[in-house]
Amino acid sequence: MENYEQLLDEAYKKIKPIESNGERFETPKAESIIEGNKTIISNFRQICDHLRRKCEHLAKFLQRELASPGTLEGDRLVLIKKVPSSRINEKIKEYATEFVLCRECGKPDTELEKKDEFMFLHCLACGAKHSVRAKIQ
Numbered sequence: 001m002e003n004y005e006q007l008l009d010e011a012y013k014k015i016k017p018i019e020s021n022g023e024r025f026e027t028p029k030a031e032s033i034i035e036g037n038k039t040i041i042s043n044f045r046q047i048c049d050h051l052r053r054k055c056e057h058l059a060k061f062l063q064r065e066l067a068s069p070g071t072l073e074g075d076r077l078v079l080i081k082k083v084p085s086s087r088i089n090e091k092i093k094e095y096a097t098e099f100v101l102c103r104e105c106g107k108p109d110t111e112l113e114k115k116d117e118f119m120f121l122h123c124l125a126c127g128a129k130h131s132v133r134a135k136i137q
C-alpha cells in the first residue's frame with residue numbers, strides 16, 4: 001500500500017488547477033451590430049443565461065440605462081439607437097454588479113426575490129440578503 005502523501009500527490013496531479021486570478025465569474029461580452037439607427041445584440045439570450053436572469057429584466061435595465069427603446073426578437077435584443085459595444089458591455093457589467101453578484105461574498109450564486117414592493121438579492125452561497133432597485137421588474 002502507498003502512504004498518504006503519495007496518494008495525495010497523485011490526486012493533486014489529476015485535478016484541474018485553480019485559475020490564477022481567483023475569480024470564477026466573468027461578465028459576458030455583448031456581440032453587437034449597428035444597422036442603420038439600430039443596435040442588435042445577437043448573443044443576448046446567452047448573456048442572460050450566463051447571468052441566470054430573465055431576459056426581460058436585463059432588457060429593461062439596458063433600455064433604461066442607455067435611454068433607448070428596444071424589443072426582444074428571439075435570442076437577440078434590438079435597440080432603436082446607435083450604441084457602441086463598449087457602452088453596452090459597461091452597462092452589462094453594472095447590471096452584474098447590482099443584480100447578480102453578492103455584496104458580501106462576491107459570488108454569482110444569487111436569485112432575485114420580490115417581497116411586497118421591494119426586490120432583494122438573496123445569495124445562495126452565504127445567505128446574505130440585500131435590497132436592489134425595484135423599479136426594474
